[in-house]
Amino acid sequence: MEIRQLRMDEFEERMALSQFAFQLRFDESNMEQRRKTYRPEHDWGAFDENGKLLSAAIIIPFEAWVQGRKLAMGGIAGVATWPDARRQGCVSKLLSHALETMKKDGHSISMLHPFSFPFYRKFGWEMTVERxxxxxxxxxxxxxxxxxxxxxxxxxxxxxxxxxxxxxxxxxxxxxxxxxxxxxxxxxxxxxxxxxxxxxxxxxxxxxxxxxxxxxxxxxxxxxxxxxxxxxxxxxxxxxxxxxxxxxxxxxxxxxxxxxxxxxxxxxxxxxxYFMSRIVDAEAFVRQYAWAPGTDGESVALRIADAQAPWNDGLFRLDWSSNGEGKLARTTEQEESANGTISCDIQALTAMLLGNRRPAFLREYGRIVGSDTAVALLEKRVPPRTTHLMDFF
Structure with missing residues (x-):
């Protein structure tokens, strides 16, 4: 199986897949309008050994507001697979490739509208937007x-x-x-x-x-x-x-x-x-996030489980400055913070920082594990911010 960007001459094939998968019918004028705005460089496909398109997904480069700052965000859309190619790992490979691509392109977060919440939770996305x-x-x-x-x-x-x-x-x-x-x-x-x-x-x-x-x-x-x-x-x-x-x-x-x-x-x-989100690059995201101010030198150890993005998986030290700057760096058991360790998967971390689920709430329901001191520090350093999205992609 080959994963690559689509070409402009594969537009009709992509539209045929989209119409079938999403039960749509594009007339001639609609197809022409879509052709004018089509961005093949945003569209990724899984192809068999004969070059036949099996599955496809779009990565749209966006910016999203997070804690009053604009962050580069990769919007996942148009995920579709022909029925005879389903359950062959096409979408799994596309999403793994999408995570690598978004990280390389500087998108520290991603968002998507799921056809199934349980399906995308397997790949690290979590519900963050309710309306x-x-x-x-x-x-x-x-x-x-x-x-x-x-x-x-x-x-x-x-x-x-x-x-x-x-x-x-x-x-x-x-x-x-x-x-x-x-x-x-x-x-x-x-x-x-x-x-x-x-x-x-x-x-x-x-x-x-x-x-x-x-x-x-x-x-x-x-x-x-x-x-x-x-x-x-x-x-x-x-x-x-x-x-x-x-x-x-x-x-x-x-x-x-x-x-x-x-x-x-x-x-x-x-x-x-409504929408799900995912932290794509935890180290970059922590640098960009607007943490609440506090005491200089505060830190916790953060153990993240992320099976789909190995660069996020492991033990880190999360440090904050007094003015709200954050830094995440890999550490060892011997260098863990004196304030204790927070253990969570990437979905829980996303829910906390992008979904306004408070650290104490997540610990109460078993989504994070950590000491009272570490959770209290997170409660102080993560500003409350309601999530919302007025658009669709």
Whole structure:
């Protein structure tokens, strides 16, 4: 079996596999649009000895917000295998190759939307992003309130203004994409729907909502704000659709406060597991992560189990500076930290640092093992940060 990048002349073969695996049908115009945006250098395939494509996976170079910083992230997508090639280790080999490729390319983390959580957990990914889905009857929508400024519909929004709002909003969370111009132009602004922006008294954009209305239902696709005034103004705008809709639906962060802010909070709320993440390169990630400040010279020993990425597997010493810089370096049993050892697998470490699962919680449920002192240090040094993701790939 050969693992290699696809070529442009293999586009049709790749599209045939994708359509079959994901039960899609691309018409001629759709195929042409996909051809224009196809990046064969991002697409990796497993081929048999005759050069036949058996399986494929895409590695998309992204940046994601983590603890207020942008980190290079490899997005795994489009994983597909022909049925006669399944259970032959194709995807396993592709994912192992993907980890090596992402590490080489400087992606210290990876994210994906799983068809099966148990399947990708075997390869070191862990659930990190859950979201809330609201279904709000018209009579329970937030009250319409006066807010200085203006909400206006825009036929062609200024994506630079949108991105300023989005970036400020997204940086509050971990796991959100750092959207670039290409993502806005080809993945966001090409969708059908209505855009409305909130401008404050000075004419500055502080919030936006992208939505559509069909069959008496308003569906919010994308919404962000940088101020409380913008949030109230946008909800007032949504409530002004009350004569034409019976309900509104939207996806929100898991810690969204809307129900508390409603006069009647008896709305439908669903918790939806969404994306998985993985630490690809633990040493690089620890350097990039924004640890909480503390006392200079604090450290713990960290024993990581990672069967898929041997560079992460083993015993390390995790040191912190007073200003929140971290360093992870291999160590020996004789050089373990006086504060004790934390033992965990790569999934638990990912859940702690990318999934907002607290160290004490993970120890309580047997996902990490460590002394009280070591766990207390992690509790102090790992800042709480809700995860969220507004996009799909």
């Amino acid at each position: 809330k889905k609201y279904t709000i009857p018209t009579r329970l929508l937030p009250a319409r309130l006066y807010v200085p400024g203006l909400v206006k519909r825009v036929a062609k929004p200024d994506f630079e203004a949108l991105n300023r709002v989005y970036s400020a909003y997204a940086s509050r969370y971990s796991g959100t994409l750092a959207r670039n111009d290409d993502w806005w132009e080809n993945k966001i602004l090409t969708k059908n729907g209505t855009w409305a922006v909130y401008e404050n008294e000075s004419g500055q954009t502080e919030g936006y909502v992208f939505y559509d209305v069909a069959d008496s239902k308003l569906t919010v696709h994308d919404m962000a704000n940088t101020t409380e005034k913008a949030r109230v103004a946008l909800w007032t705008y949504i409530a002004n659709h009350d004569s034409m809709i019976e309900e509104a639906t939207l996806i929100a962060p898991i810690d969204d406060p809307l129900p508390f802010l409603l006069s009647d909070p008896r709305i439908k709320q669903e918790i939806l597991p």
